[in-house]
Amino acid sequence: MLWACIYLPHLAMDGILRRRPTEGPLVLVDGPVNARTIVSANETARAAGLHVGQRLSAAQALLSQFDAIPYDRESVERWHRFLAAVAYRYSSEVSLLPHAIVLEVSKSMGLFGPWPRLESMLRTDFTELGFRHRMAAAPTAHAAHVLTTVSDGQAVLSVEALCHALQRVPIAKSRLPANAIAALPGMGIRTVGQVLALPRDGLRRRFGAELLASLDRLTGDLPSGLELYRPPDTFDLRIELLHEVENQSALIFPVRRMVDDLAAYLAGRDGGVQRFLLRLEHREGRYTDVPVGLLASERDGAMLFEFARGRLEHVVLPAPVLALRLIARDLPAFIPAGRDLFDERPASALPIGQLRERLRARLGDRTVYRLGSTTDPRPERAQVVADSGAGYDEPSPRPTWLLAHPIPLRGPSPRILAGPERLETGWWDGAEACRDYYVIETSLGQRAWAFCQPGEQSGWMLQGWFA
Template sequence: MLWLALYLPRLPLEVFPSLPSPKAIVSRERVVVADRAASSAGVMPGLRLSEAWAFLPTLAVQQRDCEREQLALTRLAYWAGGFTSEICCLPPQTLLLEVAASLRLFGGVTALFERIVSGCAEQGFAPQAALAPTPRAAQWLALAGDNEPCLDSAELPLRLGRLPLAALDFSPQKQARLGSFGARLLADVLCLPRAGLARRLGPAFVADLARALGDFPDPRARFVFPERFVERLELPMRTDNAIALGFAGRRLVASLCGWLAARAEGVSECRFEFVHERSTKQRSATVLALAFSTATRDPERISRVLIERLQRLELPAAVDAIRLRAEAPEALPGRTRSLFGEHGEGAGGDSVAALVERLQARLGSGSVHVLAVVAEHRPENASRRVAPALLAGEKIATKLFADSRVLLEEPAPRPLWLLARPQALRETVGRPQCGGSLRLLAGPERIESGWWDAAEPDALGDVRRDYFVAISIRQEWLWIFRCRAGWFLHGVFA
């Protein structure tokens, strides 16, 4: 096993992005954490609030909110689901990921480690990360800020031995007792007899040392991904610019896609809710629903549709928070990659689906459609407009289809372009004319049907036509028919 620990020392501060700098989080009248501007002025953790204000009168303070921190840690766990489903939440400020099974998928230890750390920073957190074969060793390395990966259990005594005791999460009583033994580094503790340590500090302390070194098993409760995704993100500052919401929206999309990846699911629709500031009369949130041609968990694909929709969105008031909901996930099985490495948005059906979604986002859902075949002989009634969908699982031969389609065998040729109304043609010596005399290539094909709607308003009614394929003097292939009223042009072949 290989564990990656993400320790978030500034999480109490990061959950209040709108607090102005210099700022600090306090609990029981003492500073918990301060930003760089406050720290440079002498405001340090553990300082009394009155002393902190004496150092920096302009210091903005906020009481610590453990509930907010837990929600932020949960959102980060959703995002981490894109790398592994084996996740442990250790409130208040630590996340553990078991990543041994993910190394090959993400290009090895170094690539995976860098990708997780950079992605965590993109989510708005400043982590101290560490890799180790045991979860407790990873925690301690992260607490001490040692980010050099430790991949071999045999290296643990040396790597852990270098850690100062003051940097670890031992209680003040244990810290004082170990200090009385003359121990300053963990190596000093590891050199002491285990039986004596158990008598003086308790068997639990010795068991923790053994678990860190891999001598004892260290089972951890796994994070359980909920059935529905509902996450809220507070903005650093209010904005009435819809396009500016795209950056914050991407963070929520990344968390959504991690949640979906851990559950092996995708979404065909999700909903953004833009929460307006309370001082405005506009109390209800502005809702933006996103729909996709096929179920997806690709963050780039979802973000592209979001940006397209935001460009056309008008906000009635300033927004100070965003909420994302996905309440109907769908099973999304894995796909086999091509022998020649074709994958992603540029291959097969994914690119077609992405194009359809962008067109719908830009032009409106009602402006993008496909033609569904209907069991009807009259050409005007043989198709209808329906919402597009995509045959899942196909690659280069992917086809758009209609949800309520009927497949018919059509032995006779049909043109791609039908005129809205048949155009009357002149007739000379019994031959149809269209910019000159037409030469008949195929036909006739008799179409005779429609008596059942002859009495209905705006219906086509009963028709009796003989269709031909003809070619003009300009080499145009035309679809024409003859009826009692004469010759008519009805379609053009591509």
């Protein structure tokens, strides 16, 4: 087995910075109101002398102007699980560790390639999402977790190499039980290699079975004991804006970020989205909903953003917006569209599905739609506008373009191409119909669908046109 660990040392700060980009000093604080302590600081704040563990009062005495934001544990947990869903794209065995994500990748390398290529793909995904990270690979999940604290980019691909790599790991970075980390340096033991060389009976008497179990999980003599993560079946993301927004254009950047997060989540689930909701939150619990519905499942971030922006442009804000929320509950399977091996379309040409959705976003749902069928065989009642996702099986040789009401066909007699198709129905509602339908060609060369009375070929009534 081979486990990859993605260590996220700045998870809380990165979650803030990706929605609040700033060049000024910024810190996260936690603790009682009268004894707030800095738990994270951005580079500008650290350069000014602020550091983790410093009292807020001492930081304010050192630096007069900086932003202090309360540390939000729930938000950090949401980002942790969101990134686990992103990593799920590369492995079905994903687990959460403190400030880290581990995933089993030995089976994934058959699909994504050797570890250096897979590592590059993981780094690209996390970097584009705005989360700083360190990464390592090892035969056990806990060893990979430990190696990320020592250096970035270590790849230990065999059990023999793992034993050698663990020899040099300092006790302070070993993630062994806290009582062992505190006591072992006083005994002259400063590396994991030295601990592994000690008699196990003595370690058990001094520190209990917990230390031995931790060592065995490091080396692989015990299973990892980790609970596997499964991404939820819904996507729900909320961000608070820095100030009240009264102009739609100011919503474009946060909406783009949220839609990109949705696309990353969908890639992790190997699924798509068919409809989602943008909720614009105002004061006093009021909100404006902007539904985005697609005719087919999609997951491309740029495409989803364009549809969301097109819907947003038609919204008149009734009040300033304080927060945004994106909710996606309809997450069907995603099946990529087929492409010809020798595709002769221009490079700038859009697939028909993307063109259709772009037109719907710009022009409205009622402008571009899909037809659905009814149980009524009468042509003027056989078609309805289908809900998103519903298909229409065209009953050949009937045309797709049916007129709302039949009209007389003027001019010379048409040429019959196919038919007749006898239709005799409607007796149950007083609108009985008895007709013979034909596929015809008019004197102008148009292909049409028309009918006349049974047994006759005159008095033609036009019912629809073929493309």
